[in-house]
Amino acid sequence: MQSKSFVALAAGIGLFGVFAILIAWMGMAGSNSEDTQDGKSLTPAVVVDKAYGTVSLPEAISRFEADGASGLVAIEAGKQAERLPAGRYHIRSWKIERKDDQGGAWVLAGQYFGRDNPFEIKDGNETQLDVGEPIIATVEARNVGSSYSFNQVIKGRHDEIIELTRNGARPRPPKLHIKNKDGTYERTFSFQYG
Numbered sequence: 001m002q003s004k005s006f007v008a009l010a011a012g013i014g015l016f017g018v019f020a021i022l023i024a025w026m027g028m029a030g031s032n033s034e035d036t037q038d039g040k041s042l043t044p045a046v047v048v049d050k051a052y053g054t055v056s057l058p059e060a061i062s063r064f065e066a067d068g069a070s071g072l073v074a075i076e077a078g079k080q081a082e083r084l085p086a087g088r089y090h091i092r093s094w095k096i097e098r099k100d101d102q103g104g105a106w107v108l109a110g111q112y113f114g115r116d117n118p119f120e121i122k123d124g125n126e127t128q129l130d131v132g133e134p135i136i137a138t139v140e141a142r143n144v145g146s147s148y149s150f151n152q153v154i155k156g157r158h159d160e161i162i163e164l165t166r167n168g169a170r171p172r173p174p175k176l177h178i179k180n181k182d183g184t185y186e187r188t189f190s191f192q193y194g
Contacts, residue, residue, distance in 0.1 A: 051086035053121035056128045057094075064131065065092040066119075086123045090115060091158070094131045105167055108135070110160040117158055135162050139176065150176055152191050 055075070057064055062077040068089040075082045077097075093111040100106060110131065121127055135156050142149045152174060154162045164171065173191040180186070 051123040052083050053086050053123055054081050054083055054126040055089075055119075055121060056081045056126050058130070058132050060096045061094055061132050062097045063093075063095040064129075065094075066090060067092055068121075081126070084121050086121050088118050088120055091117045091119070091129075091131065091160075096132055100166075107163075107165045108133075109163045110135075110156040110158075111163070112161045113158055117160075130157060132156075150189070150191075152176075 057075065061075075064075040066073050066089040068085070069087045070085055072092070073082075073084060073089065091113045093109060095107060095109045098106045098108075119127055119129060135154055137152065137154045140151045140153060142151075154164070156162055170193060173193055176189045176191065178185070178187055178189070
């Protein structure tokens with residue numbers, strides 16, 4: 001019985017030794033570029049980019065996203081001045097979050113800027129971005145025969161599309177109050193989404 005245990009222990013140590021030698025050999029082959037199949041080194045290249053600048057955002061911005069040469073950049077609330085690699089960027093979106101007196105969570109977001117909104121981060125410089133408030137709401141009126149058609153348009157400073165939600169849903173549509181000069185006509189209309 002004792003000899004079977006000894007044989008099993010010796011076989012286990014022998015197998016462990018073989019695996020240890022294989023692992024060591026593979027480690028050496030991976031670090032030696034001549035031993036890899038394609039002849040290329042497996043050591044990752046280290047890229048050192050020394051050109052950095054700072055982007056500065058308005059205090060109200062709770063999230064900002066932009067696309068740059070190194071991919072998507074996202075800046076969260078509390079980081080109104082963020083260090084970024086120098087280069088050209090395009091604004092993707094911004095968001096402002098607030099609570100009203102009743103505890104309702106309002107979100108104002110700007111997105112779909114198009115590609116004509118580039119900004120540049122230059123080495124050692126601060127780039128001030130004016131995104132967010134104020135937004136511009138206009139009412140367009142069209143005379144169609146004997147009646148009128150009204151349309152509300154909300155845009156950001158850079159003509160981005162604006163979305164406004166309260167507790168994750170659109171608030172009730174705004175109303176339009178029309179009154180003529182002598183007061184003989186006075187009426188309130190409700191806008192509709194879509």
